[in-house]
Amino acid sequence: MTTPQNQSFTTQIVHADRLGGAEQGAIHQPIHTSVQYGYEKVEDLIAVFQGTAKGGFNYARQGTPTTAALEAKITKMERGHGTIVFSTGMAGICAVFLTLLKAGDHLVASQFVFGNTNSVLGTLADLGVEVTTVDVTDAANVAAALRPNTRMVFVETIANPGTQIPDLEGIGALCQQRGVLYVVDNTVASPYLFRAATVGAGLVVNSLTKSIGGLGDALGGAITDTGLYDWSRYPNIFAAYRKGDAKGWGLQQLRKKGLRDMGGTLSSHAAHQLALGAETLALRMDRTSATALALAQWLEAHPAIARVHYPMLPSHPQHAFAKKHLKAGSWLLSFELRNPDQCLPVCNRLQLPIKATGLADTRTLIIPVAHTIFWEAGPAVRATMGIADSMIRLSVGLEEAEDLLADFEQALAGA
Ligand SMILES: *Cc1c(COP(=O)(O)O)cnc(C)c1O
Numbered sequence: 001m002t003t004p005q006n007q008s009f010t011t012q013i014v015h016a017d018r019l020g021g022a023e024q025g026a027i028h029q030p031i032h033t034s035v036q037y038g039y040e041k042v043e044d045l046i047a048v049f050q051g052t053a054k055g056g057f058n059y060a061r062q063g064t065p066t067t068a069a070l071e072a073k074i075t076k077m078e079r080g081h082g083t084i085v086f087s088t089g090m091a092g093i094c095a096v097f098l099t100l101l102k103a104g105d106h107l108v109a110s111q112f113v114f115g116n117t118n119s120v121l122g123t124l125a126d127l128g129v130e131v132t133t134v135d136v137t138d139a140a141n142v143a144a145a146l147r148p149n150t151r152m153v154f155v156e157t158i159a160n161p162g163t164q165i166p167d168l169e170g171i172g173a174l175c176q177q178r179g180v181l182y183v184v185d186n187t188v189a190s191p192y193l194f195r196a197a198t199v200g201a202g203l204v205v206n207s208l209t210k211s212i213g214g215l216g217d218a219l220g221g222a223i224t225d226t227g228l229y230d231w232s233r234y235p236n237i238f239a240a241y242r243k244g245d246a247k248g249w250g251l252q253q254l255r256k257k258g259l260r261d262m263g264g265t266l267s268s269h270a271a272h273q274l275a276l277g278a279e280t281l282a283l284r285m286d287r288t289s290a291t292a293l294a295l296a297q298w299l300e301a302h303p304a305i306a307r308v309h310y311p312m313l314p315s316h317p318q319h320a321f322a323k324k325h326l327k328a329g330s331w332l333l334s335f336e337l338r339n340p341d342q343c344l345p346v347c348n349r350l351q352l353p354i355k356a357t358g359l360a361d362t363r364t365l366i367i368p369v370a371h372t373i374f375w376e377a378g379p380a381v382r383a384t385m386g387i388a389d390s391m392i393r394l395s396v397g398l399e400e401a402e403d404l405l406a407d408f409e410q411a412l413a414g415a
Pocket residue numbers: 088089090091114117156160185187188207208209210219220221359
């Protein structure tokens with residue numbers, strides 16, 4: 001069975017599990033817990049090891065039928081060439097860096113990235129990879145940073161927590177021109193709101209823990225190859241993976257080095273939970289984006305608030321790009337209070353938002369940024385990332401907008 005490409009997003013995704021053939025008529029993909037996969041004839045086992053058998057399994061560290069079904073579902077969402085899933089988003093990001101870069105290579109990364117990704121950039125520098133971070137909202141800054149040994153440019157579609165949007169098209173054109181691999185972390189937007197392939201990304205990162213899983217009950221990550229990057233131009237592909245169509249080389253190396261060797265494998269149980277969560281991606285993104293926009297507009301008009309960061313507000317520096325390219329603004333918004341001393345009291349007065357880190361749960365989460373997730377980064381890094389001491393980050397959940405607005409009204413009274 002195949003689903004036509006012209007069907008809408010959710011129609012395709014809710015049927016994706018069945019495309020690989022349903023066992024016993026099960027309409028959802030079963031959870032395969034076997035670690036070992038055996039074969040009738042030893043030649044069949046050899047074919048799996050040598051990569052000549054399509055889709056064969058051997059040892060679950062490299063994948064199971066359940067993780068493969070999730071991979072197929074994400075490939076369908078991104079309309080990509082293929083996907084590998086990992087135990088977490090960070091495991092996927094580390095696999096990209098550690099399997100595709102080596103000492104002496106140069107990486108250009110956004111100065112507005114997820115805090116833990118920023119921490120990994122420091123580790124890479126210690127391992128001998130040259131790292132330059134730039135303000136990616138202008139592609140000219142990326143162009144100025146490129147060197148003959150630049151292998152990769154890494155950006156996030158909507159940066160956390162400041163919601164900056166890179167010059168995604170300009171950077172894409174630049175990478176294509178220079179043969180540089182363009183990696184886009186699309187976690188906050190998700191493939192429903194934005195497909196990074198439309199701006200020329202070669203690899204797309206999704207933390208499945210966030211938008212795609214969306215229920216706050218399982219960790220996971222995915223790397224999707226869009227099929228746009230010509231791997232025959234990439235110098236760091238090992239000889240063993242320079243076999244067959246060059247379109248498959250990057251993912252082959254990522255699976256063997258990143259999954260088989262480094263072991264950041266997603267369990268079948270988690271893959272099943274994430275695959276079910278993925279079926280409601282569009283519904284949740286529509287809902288949380290509408291609520292986040294209503295809150296952003298209301299907060300921007302409130303006298304106690306100094307600034308609101310949300311892509312769908314006309315005051316956002318990249319609003320024109322967001323309006324043109326994003327279906328909606330997503331669940332992430334941040335704001336700054338006029339009186340920084342009110343930052344913690346306001347968080348405490350709010351009844352509905354849960355004071356917790358994390359993103360894209362069913363429930364609204366709130367956190368003061370400088371005191372927590374960007375504490376270790378220190379004031380200098382916070383300044384370059386545009387993080388004010390009074391910045392509060394919100395991950396908007398599925399609650400009714402009017403209930404959240406009423407709660408903010410009481411919490412901000414007197415702030
Ligand atoms: C959360 C997050 C990650 C890491 O994902 P985990 O699944 O938590 O490891 C990476 N990038 C972005 C933009 C994130 O928000």
